[in-house]
Amino acid sequence: MAARADGRAAELRLIGLEGIPEIEPGDALGEVIAGAIQRSGLRPAPGDVLVVTQKVVSKAEGRIVVLADVEPSGFAHAFAERWGKDPRQIEVVLRESTRIVRMDRGIIIAETHHGFICANAGVDASNVAPDTVCLLPVDPDQSAARLRQEIAGFFGIDPSTAPGVVISDTFGRPWRAGQVNVAIGVAGLAPVVDYRGQRDGAGYELHVTMLAVADELASAAELLTHKLAARPVVVVRGYEPAVAMAPGTGRDLVLGPERDLFR
Template sequence: MQRLELHALPGLPPVQAGDDLAALIAAGLARAGLAVQPGDVLVVAQKIVSKAEGRAVRLAEVEPSPRAIALGAETGKDPRLVELILRDAVRIVRSRPNLIIVEHRLGFVMANGGLDQSNVVGPEEEPQALLLPVDPDGSAAALSATLGLPVVISDSFGRAWRRGTVGVAIGAAGLPSLVDLRGQPDMFGRTLHVSLTGFADEIAAAAGLLMGQGAEAQPVVLLRGLAWSAPANPASTLVRPAAEDLFR
């Protein structure tokens, strides 16, 4: 029977712009006594990747455009935040008070363009907002190459038709983000015709049980005991092409 273990890395310090994130994680693995083994996968929260890559923006430095000012008035959101959302958006999908759903330049359809202000700075500090990494798959590949194991970068997404957020993969390296099971038999020998598994999303969701969504401060989780045979592909393969999307 396959056994899966999850280990949150203890004692990681607050991450600042320019920090060597791979070195911080390697030190965390050493403190936890976790030597890398086959079947290990490291899940890293997007937030600390963005912080290390200097993706925090001071709101005082943002000049909102007329479009951002108008949309801010419609939604009740700070026009400076709206400006940052629009800069990375391909299009606005929907908006209502306190919410703007956009198609991000990375292909994700997401609330508020992935912009984050929670756990970024303390209440007494100058307001900042955290943007997504410029290239999450590239960020995962760099960490994977340095640390010597597959890496998934996770973020919390809401989901159409369901309440609540869940961890999903926005970057991945060293494993198959999407596994194509079409043509394989099910347990009764029936051929699968449409089955695609979001393998990296499932890994991110599992790690989210330890990462949490609030003050848990556990942004790195090691999953141990995984197995796969499909070829590696990046998290960008999880984005549904527009031609296949019945709801765009």
């Protein structure tokens, strides 16, 4: 972020929204979020970004699988028996995958239909009813755009000036311990800020630097939305550069095979 012309300190605020109820399939999630914003005493401001966790989006869209309805394949049975897993859950992971990157030690790293490479193809049993699992949204970018539209309608503002929306999910990282949240869906902001061609403070022209700001906003928000918080939405206030730039989508963050050195 460039230095402020008025000399004031730069500030970024993260505001976790309280009071969002348990989301059920078919709920109008955008209206639920907008209501929580209103109850908090806030109103959308220029440059706001809403970070919404994937789980509530998937629940609202009915992306829940009842394991009793799943018939595991022989392959799923074999892997599950070897590693002490539920074969039905393994079968769901396989169905949500376009490619298995690695299977070992009871862990499946898979490429999803969206192009994400992550553990268990994003299939998750946390914060859902027993004997069910949650899938990723079919199209997280479309989900983000729909939420943005619904929130704009609730507040009666122009959709083009509504807060940007980032749908976040928790991913592991190769060669690093722990997990971080990343952006899987984006609407209304630039997911990547490209500094190539600009000069730093020493006059050096930047040739490589492209910041994945949507991922960074998702990770920052996760400090308030972690799995035990029951706080699935965060308002990020004060980060205007990505909102002011031409908007993109979460797909812009997926590295194609022609640029991926590890495929």
